[in-house]
Amino acid sequence: MRSPILNIQPSNCHNCRMSALCLPLALDSSSLDRLDKVIERGRPIHKNKYIFHGGDPFRAVYAIRSGAVKSFCISDDGSEQVTGFYLPGEIFGWDGIDNNTHSNTATTLETTALCEIPFARFEEISRTMPILQKHFMRLMAKELTSDQELIGLLAKSSAEERVASLLLSLSSRLKRQHLSATQFRLPMSRADIGNYLGLTVETVSRVFSRFQSFDLILCDKKEIEIINLNGLSALAHKPKV
Amino acid sequence: MRSPILNIQPSNCHNCRMSALCLPLALDSSSLDRLDKVIERGRPIHKNKYIFHGGDPFRAVYAIRSGAVKSFCISDDGSEQVTGFYLPGEIFGWDGIDNNTHSNTATTLETTALCEIPFARFEEISRTMPILQKHFMRLMAKELTSDQELIGLLAKSSAEERVASLLLSLSSRLKRQHLSATQFRLPMSRADIGNYLGLTVETVSRVFSRFQSFDLILCDKKEIEIINLNGLSALAHKPKV
DNA sequence: CGTATGTTTGACCGTCGTCAATTGTAGTGG
DNA sequence: CCACTACAATTGACGACGGTCAAACATACG
Structure with a gap:
């Protein structure tokens, strides 16, 4: 039984150290208060729990x-197709906006604390806060560009390039x-990585081994240390042709 | 030099037969008028012309x-990575919303007529038309889900499944x-298809040939006729494992 | 008519998926 | 605490699918 990891449970957006990521906005204090009031801060959820299922009615997005x-x-x-991994400060759940129904399922990869942003109430207040509306469209657009990066990755790259790119993405995030x-811990399994990158578990495992033999990374099960960041970047962007 | 192709040039959204697709909205007549006024209806553009370049400032989305x-x-x-094909009634250009800069480049595949929707003016009027704001978020969400379908395709499918899925997608659209x-004409080259689907030109060409020998399609260069739609669907959804 | 570009087809080979066996890890209950 | 089981990860052998290289042919454009 863990853990005092989350003793810094924020009571509102003002004192949440993530707000710089999920709300990079110039909101005056009273606007932030109004936004703050609609956000529901949940207790930490255990590993492998569902947040929503495909087909569920769309109620909220989650930070x-x-x-x-x-x-x-x-x-x-x-069969499953992993469409994204989300880390602290990031927002997911947009997939439900069209049709008012989630097309994806979301589960926790480890003990996780979420802020739930009910969409109906968000829409109400965004009517009087245009900047908020624009901000959410930008967040969606970010998701679009990140999906397109993944598309580029899947369409053109070798197994090594894909894995290198994922490691670098996690690193920068x-x-x-x-x-x-x-130095970090991968929250997801090899199988999840493979599924996400369009590779089999075996190939992912082999690539990790190869990266170690090239002294690019050290890796003990899920603990990763990137030793040669430049080398990894070179691999990730290796020109095809 | 004008082409008479588009003699049904609509003068406004009311009489445009595409509006049911790009504006599936319950807008009263006066609201539609206001929207109508901000939309700039361009003259037909020739094949292989740029609509915007990656890096261009974001000004508008296009129908x-x-x-x-x-x-x-x-x-x-x-290297290029094709991220989407767009047909009449569809809207593109969302990629510019975050950073106010287009990350993609868009070009015409054939002579094309566009409606330009300046984003700044759209934002103004959407403030007083919440339904319009929601509609645009839904359009972006649609783009997200279609990107995710592509991701699923690229991550898991064989060459035949990918090509079959693209043909079916075009067909339904x-x-x-x-x-x-x-029965339709492919607006894009084999190279574009290959790039989009993560395949080489040669593979795309071979798959087309194979589909013909299986009596699934008839195809003369870019003219396509789907003979066995069910067979094609079966191929597209072929369970892996 | 000549050149550039797109499409098709063939032969070959490398990467990655498949199948299989082994080892390591985590969670459960005795 | 250890034994037991289920699952995750690693490694090897093999083969298929699709990429690469090359050549022939068709089409578009000046």
């Missing part, structure tokens, strides 16, 4: 205070949180 | 009245426009 989340959808044939960019 | 458009981004190594779902 991560701590922990990690994966989202995936079920394709026609019943952790850095944004003022955490180490070179 | 297609006729023709076809592809969008692509340039990756670090200078043409059907939405009340055009034939089984």
Whole structure:
């Protein structure tokens, strides 16, 4: 039984150290208060719990205070397709906006604390706060560009490039949180990584081994240390042709 | 030099037969008028012309009245990655919302007529028309889910499944426009298809040949006729494992 | 008519998926 | 605490799918 990890449970957006990430806004104090009142701060959720299921009615989007989340959808044939990994300060759940129904399922990869932003109430207050509306469209657009990066990755890259790119993405996103960019713990399994990157578990495992033999990373199960960041970047952006 | 292709040039949204697709909204007549006034209806553009470049400042999103458009981004190594094909009634250009800069480049695949929706003015009027704001968020969410379908396709499918899925996607989108779902002309080259689907030109060409030998389609260069729609669907959704 | 570009087809080979076996890890209950 | 089981990760052998290289052909454009 863990853990005092989350003793810094924020009571509002003002004192949440993540707000610089999920609300990079110039909101005056009273506007922030109004936004603050609609946000529901949940207690930490255990690993492998569902946040919403595909088909659920769309109620809210979610910001991560701590922990990690994966989202995936079920394709026609019943197989999973991981569509994203989300880290603290990031927002997920947009997929429900059209049709008012979630197309994805979201689960926790480890103990996770969320802020729930009920969409109906958000829409109300955003009517009087245009900046908030624009901000949310920008967040959605960010999600779009990150999806497109993934598309580029899947369409063109080799297994090594894909894994290198994922590691670098995680690294830079952790850095944004003022955490180490070179030493971290992967919240997801090899199978999740493979599914996300369009590779099999075996291939992912082999690539990790190869990266170690090249002295690019050290890795003990889920603990990662990036030793040669430049080398990894070179691999990730390796020109094809 | 004008082409008489588009003699049904609509003068406003009221009489545009595409409005049911790009504006599936319950707008009263006066609201539609206000929206109508900000939309700039351009003259037809020739094939292979740029609509915007990656890096351009974000000014507007675009609805297609006729023709076809592809969008692509340039990756670090200078290579193109096609991110989408757009047909009449569809809207593109969202990629510019975050950073106020387009990350993609968009070009016409054939002679194309566009409606330009200046984003700044759109934001103004959407403040007093919440339904419009929600509608645009839904359009962005649609783009998100379609990107995620592509991700699923790229991550898991074989060459045949990818090509079959693209053909079916085009087919159903043409059907939405009340055009034939089984006989149409591909607006894009084999190279574009390959780039989009993460395949080489040669593989795309081979798959087309194979589909013909299986009597799934008839195809003369860019003219396509789907003979066995069910068979094609079966191929597209072929369960892996 | 000549050149550039797009498409098709063939032969070959490398990467990654498949199948299989082994080891390591985590969670459960005795 | 250890035994037991279920699951995660690693490693090897093999083969298929699709990429690469090359050549032939068709089409578009000046």
